[in-house]
Amino acid sequence: MYTQALDAHTAEAALLDESALEQRFLARVDAEEKIEPKDWMPVRYRNTLIRQISQHAHSEIVGMLPEGNWITRAPTLKRKSILIAKVQDEGGHGAYLYSAAETLGVSRDQLVEQLLSGKAKYSSIFNYPTPTWADVGAIGWLVDGAAIMNQIPLCRCSYGPYARAMVRVCREESFHQRQGYDLMLHLAQGTADQKRMAQEALNRWWWPALMMFGPSDANSTHTGDSQRWKIKRFSNDELRQKFVDFTVPQAKFLDLAVPDPLLRWNEAKQQHEFGPIDWNEFDQVLKGNGPCNAERIAARRNAHAAGAWVREAASAYAAKHSGS
Amino acid sequence: MNAAVPQAGSEALFRYVLRLGDLSLVLGQRLSEWVGHSPALEEDLGLANIALDLIGQARLLLSYAGEIEGRGRDEDKLAFLREQGAYFNAILAEQPNGDFGQTIVRQVLIDAFQLELYERLAASSDERLAAIAAKSVKEVRYHLRYSSDWLIRLGDGTAESHARAQAALDLLWPYTVELFTEDELDRLMCDNGIAPRLHEVHSAWSARLDAILAESTLKRPADRPHAWHGKRGQHSEHLGYILAEMQYLQRTYPDARW
Amino acid sequence: MEDKRQWPLYEVFVRARGGLDHKHVGSLHASDARMAIDHARDLYTRRQEGVSIWVVPSKAIVASDPTETDSLFEPARDKIYRHPTFYEIPDEVKTL
Numbered sequence: 056m057y058t059q060a061l062d063a064h065t066a067e068a069a070l071l072d073e074s075a076l077e078q079r080f081l082a083r084v085d086a087e088e089k090i091e092p093k094d095w096m097p098v099r100y101r102n103t104l105i106r107q108i109s110q111h112a113h114s115e116i117v118g119m120l121p122e123g124n125w126i127t128r129a130p131t132l133k134r135k136s137i138l139i140a141k142v143q144d145e146g147g148h149g150a151y152l153y154s155a156a157e158t159l160g161v162s163r164d165q166l167v168e169q170l171l172s173g174k175a176k177y178s179s180i181f182n183y184p185t186p187t188w189a190d191v192g193a194i195g196w197l198v199d200g201a202a203i204m205n206q207i208p209l210c211r212c213s214y215g216p217y218a219r220a221m222v223r224v225c226r227e228e229s230f231h232q233r234q235g236y237d238l239m240l241h242l243a244q245g246t247a248d249q250k251r252m253a254q255e256a257l258n259r260w261w262w263p264a265l266m267m268f269g270p271s272d273a274n275s276t277h278t279g280d281s282q283r284w285k286i287k288r289f290s291n292d293e294l295r296q297k298f299v300d301f302t303v304p305q306a307k308f309l310d311l312a313v314p315d316p317l318l319r320w321n322e323a324k325q326q327h328e329f330g331p332i333d334w335n336e337f338d339q340v341l342k343g344n345g346p347c348n349a350e351r352i353a354a355r356r357n358a359h360a361a362g363a364w365v366r367e368a369a370s371a372y373a374a375k376h377s378g379s
Numbered sequence: 380m381n382a383a384v385p386q387a388g389s390e391a392l393f394r395y396v397l398r399l400g401d402l403s404l405v406l407g408q409r410l411s412e413w414v415g416h417s418p419a420l421e422e423d424l425g426l427a428n429i430a431l432d433l434i435g436q437a438r439l440l441l442s443y444a445g446e447i448e449g450r451g452r453d454e455d456k457l458a459f460l461r462e463q464g465a466y467f468n469a470i471l472a473e474q475p476n477g478d479f480g481q482t483i484v485r486q487v488l489i490d491a492f493q494l495e496l497y498e499r500l501a502a503s504s505d506e507r508l509a510a511i512a513a514k515s516v517k518e519v520r521y522h523l524r525y526s527s528d529w530l531i532r533l534g535d536g537t538a539e540s541h542a543r544a545q546a547a548l549d550l551l552w553p554y555t556v557e558l559f560t561e562d563e564l565d566r567l568m569c570d571n572g573i574a575p576r577l578h579e580v581h582s583a584w585s586a587r588l589d590a591i592l593a594e595s596t597l598k599r600p601a602d603r604p605h606a607w608h609g610k611r612g613q614h615s616e617h618l619g620y621i622l623a624e625m626q627y628l629q630r631t632y633p634d635a636r637w
Numbered sequence: 638m639e640d641k642r643q644w645p646l647y648e649v650f651v652r653a654r655g656g657l658d659h660k661h662v663g664s665l666h667a668s669d670a671r672m673a674i675d676h677a678r679d680l681y682t683r684r685q686e687g688v689s690i691w692v693v694p695s696k697a698i699v700a701s702d703p704t705e706t707d708s709l710f711e712p713a714r715d716k717i718y719r720h721p722t723f724y725e726i727p728d729e730v731k732t733l
Contacts (some may be wrong), residue, residue, distance in 0.1 A: 093703045116420065123415040127408060130628035131455045132438050135411070137504055142414050143427040147680055150420050154664040157646065163645050163666060181437055188637075220663070227684075238637075246635050287447040354416065362418025364543070365479045368536025369668035372642065375535065376669070419644075421665060421676040428679050525675060532668070 067150045084285050089215040093160040100232065100284050105159050107286060108168045112152035113177035114158055116170075117351050122194055123183045130188060137234050140192065144231065148224050155216040155285040162244075177291055179337060180267050189256035195235015195256075197264040197302065198212050199236065201244050203228050205268070213285040256307030258314045264331075266337045268295040274334075299327045391449045395568050396508070397457070398610055399496075400440030401468035404458060406489055407433030408621055409476055418479055425525055432518040439511045445495060459629040463618055470609035471554035473617040480533050480540065481547040486526035486589070487591060488551060491518045492558050494574070495583040504572035527591045534595025545597055552600040557585070557607050564610075645694055647673040650679055652689035659691050667692075 083090065089098055119142045126142065129135035153163045180198050187189060206228065209221040242253035269275060269291040281287035299318075306313050317330035333367050339345065348350035381543050410430040417423040465470040471489060475481045495518055500512035557580040562568075568574035568603040578591075607615065629635070643655035644666040650659035662681050673692040682688065693714050701709055 086491070091703070094699060095703075119415040126411045126414055128623050130459070130625050130635075132434055132441075132458055133455075134637055136434050136438075139411055139414065139427050139431050139434070143424055143431075143683070145414075146420055146423045147683070150424070150665060150680055151663055153420075157664065162643065223663075241445070241637055245637075246630055246632065249635055313400070357417040361416075362422075362479065364416035364537070364539050365422075365533070366644065366668075368540030369532045369672065371540075372532040372536045374668040419666070421667070421680065424679040425675065428683075528671060585720070 061113075064244055079338035080281075084213045084283075087211075087285075089218065090151065090213050093213045099280065100286075101159055103280060103284070104286065105156055105161050106374040107281075108152055108156040108159075108217055109161070110176050110178075112149045112156060112166065114169045114181065115152060117150075117177050117181045118198075119145050120351055120354055121183070121347075122183055122191055124185050125191050130186070134238070141195070141231055141234060144227050148227070149222040151223055152217075152255065155214075155220040157190065164213065167359065171359060173343065173352065173361070176341065178267060179231050179340045179345065180263050181341050182348045183259070183263055183323060184347050187252050187256060189239070189252040190259065192238030192242060193256040193260040195231055195233075196239050196305070197235075197260050199228060199235060202296050202300060203232060203265050203268045204262045204294050204301075207223060208288040211285075211288065215285075239309055239311075240331060243311055254310070254311050257311050257365065261314050261330065262336075263340075265295055265299070265332055266340075268298065270334065270337075271332075299329055303327055315376075389447050389449075389569050390507070391443050391564055393571070395564055395574065396440055396444040396447060398467040398469075399435050400457075401466045402472050402489070402493075403433045403440065404437035405468045405472040405618070405621060406464070406485075407437060408625055409472065409474075410478055410482070410486075410565075413482065416539065420469040422479075425460040426482075427520050430526065432522065433541055435612075436515050438520070439514075443507055443511065443574075447530070455629070459626045463622060464612040464613060466614065466618060466622075467610050467612060468618075469554070469557045470607045470615045470618070471551065471558065472610070472622060473615060474554065475548060475550060475617060477550075478543060481550070483526055483529045483533060484551050485546060487557050488559075488588075488615050490519055490526050490582050491587045491591075492555075492580070494523050495587070497582045499575035499580065503574065508539055508573065523587075530591060530597070533596045534597040539563075541596065544595065548592075549600050553603050553605050554607065556602060556605050557609060562610070567605040590599075639667045644668045645696070647677075648695050648698060649673075649677045649681055650691040650693070651677070651687040653686055655688055659689065664695060670694075 077097055079089070079097060080100075083094075090100075122138060122145075123142050126135060126138050129138050153166060156166060157163060166175070170177065180201075185194070186339060203225065204224050206221055210218055210220045212221070219345055239253055239256075242249040244250075267288075272278065272290045272292045277285060277293055280291075303313060303318065315330045317328065320326075321326050321328050340348070343349070386408060397450070398624070407430045410426050410433065412422055413426045417426055438454050439459045445452040445454065450495055473487060474481075474485060476485075494516065497512040497516040503509040503512065507576070507617055530544065533544040535541070559577050561577045565574065565577055570577050589599065609615070609618075628635075645668075647667055647670075648664050649662050650664050652659045665673065665676050665680055667676050670692060674690055677690045677692055678687075684691070711714050
């Protein structure tokens with residue numbers, strides 16, 4: 056549907072002045088109009104969206120693995136149910152996002168191929184291991200918390216399908232953060248072993264969570280265009296600051312220590328100051344040298360390869376019975 | 380408490396309800412291993428859904444069992460702190476996932492069983508069981524739709540999928556005998572109007588399977604006698620590993636609440 | 638790692654409650670229509686958001702051309718006599 060429209064378009068557009076079209080496009084974006092799949096859009100806008108939406112989708116899919124790791128070992132039936140539902144939601148989010156990306160003329164198969172071949176990026180955070188049950192709580196509290204911060208502004212992004220997918224995602228995401236925090240609360244108020252488990256998890260996940268917001272504004276390459284096109288509505292540093300200010304009191308309530316000796320409240324600025332991020336670690340993880348990069352991609356590759364005969368069987372059956 | 384069974388019989392009812400609950404629990408646990416590793420993203424969601432339903436059934440049934448027993452064991456104490464010989468699931472549920480075909484075959488065999496069983500249990504003289512069954516029947520109807528649709532696609536798909544599905548069917552079929560073998564406990568439950576005659580459940584199950592297998596172009600394996608008694612706590616080697624994983628946190632931190 | 642055959646794309650429409658229209662909620666991949674319904678149920682109605690699902694192969698959808706938006710939709714704008722508020726009816730006349 057959408058790819059057919061694309062072909063019809065290029066002929067039409069060639070007749071008009073390219074820069075006039077771009078001006079009209081920018082005016083629509085400035086007026087907070089939504090751009091829909093068949094509308095004219097600059098090639099760079101289309102490509103930026105494909106990259107951003109697919110990266111987001113890949114992150115959800117890979118994100119199923121670190122928490123999925125604890126489903127069979129969840130300590131109560133209720134927690135097991137909650138965790139399955141959460142991971143299921145993440146898969147669903149991936150599906151909504153691949154769906155949104157496909158409206159831009161790319162197929163899900165192409166996107167999956169990019170992920171499995173290592174060409175596509177996904178959020179750095181999912182390359183960290185979940186060695187204990189407390190890590191499940193830390194992910195829900197911190198990682199989903201950071202994701203929500205990023206995702207709420209995206210509900211108003213200029214591209215219709217992406218915005219609508221994000222509205223759906225955001226509705227489901229707040230359950231994710233709450234269950235994580237609830238998990239941490241039980242640990243923090245539990246036995247000495249549980250409390251230690253919780254503190255160690257916070258120590259492991261705090262800095263990677265801050266890195267989720269991306270490089271500092273000075274070093275961020277894509278931000279300018281993305282903000283002009285209302286794909287990205289706040290800068291990395293703005294969102295990171297907001298996250299710290301929201302989360303530090305939550306840690307205080309848990310009576311857990313944020314692993315940052317330089318963290319302090321700045322009364323004048325009414326915000327927290329925090330220590331420097333290790334961008335070298337961030338770069339290494341993005342390059343594929345994080346603790347679990349290889350494992351995560353291997354898991355996805357194995358699932359995809361092991362499932363090929365199943366997908367083929369379904370297609371073969373459909374072909375045999377089409378029209379029946 | 381249930382009036383149909385005299386006090387002396389509550390141990391029997393306790394065991395019977397555990398048979399049902401443990402079947403759902405172990406099968407749900409097996410299915411949940413697939414999350415994040417399925418052949419397609421949409422199948423991750425589908426299998427997770429079924430796992431959630433099954434664990435939900437297990438929670439209702441184990442809670443009820445704990446009440447019958449009257450010793451203060453709730454759903455979690457029963458799920459996580461029994462030793463192997465005190466689980467009463469039929470051993471079909473604990474068989475490994477294998478490939479997607481094997482998982483689907485195991486699912487069809489148990490879904491069809493649960494559907495026929497729950498449909499009849501909805502008329503149980505035990506009100507609580509009847510209510511749980513009535514609720515679960517709707518879920519299981521969907522489970523069977525999902526699993527049988529897949530079995531048909533695999534059986535009537537490619538040569539490879541047909542071969543894998545047939546191999547899985549041949550492997551798992553012998554474990555179905557245990558589902559329908561009526562023992563003293565089954566007879567006691569039936570005599571008290573609590574459970575249906577297993578023979579009836581078997582006929583209905585058999586007819587369903589015949590229809591599904593025919594459409595899948597798969598051959599129904601011959602029945603073979605077997606020596607498995609999971610329903611009496613005698614399990615295959617697999618349950619030990621399942622429990623070791625499932626029970627780890629509760630066993631390691633005995634005084635903790637989660 | 639190419640699939641022999643990709644599962645086609647389906648558009649999904651869900652009726653949230655009796656009395657409402659079916660609304661487009663997104664798309665998904667399935668090998669056939671029956672699978673598409675099952676997938677739609679699992680993907681779009683986990684939180685009781687639906688009583689009815691329609692799935693349509695994406696390639697069956699015919700859409701209006703956005704470059705013709707002006708000619709398709711603009712002329713309706715100045716035919717305000719189609720709207721009941723255009724007409725001033727004397728207050729004495731009831732039930733109009």
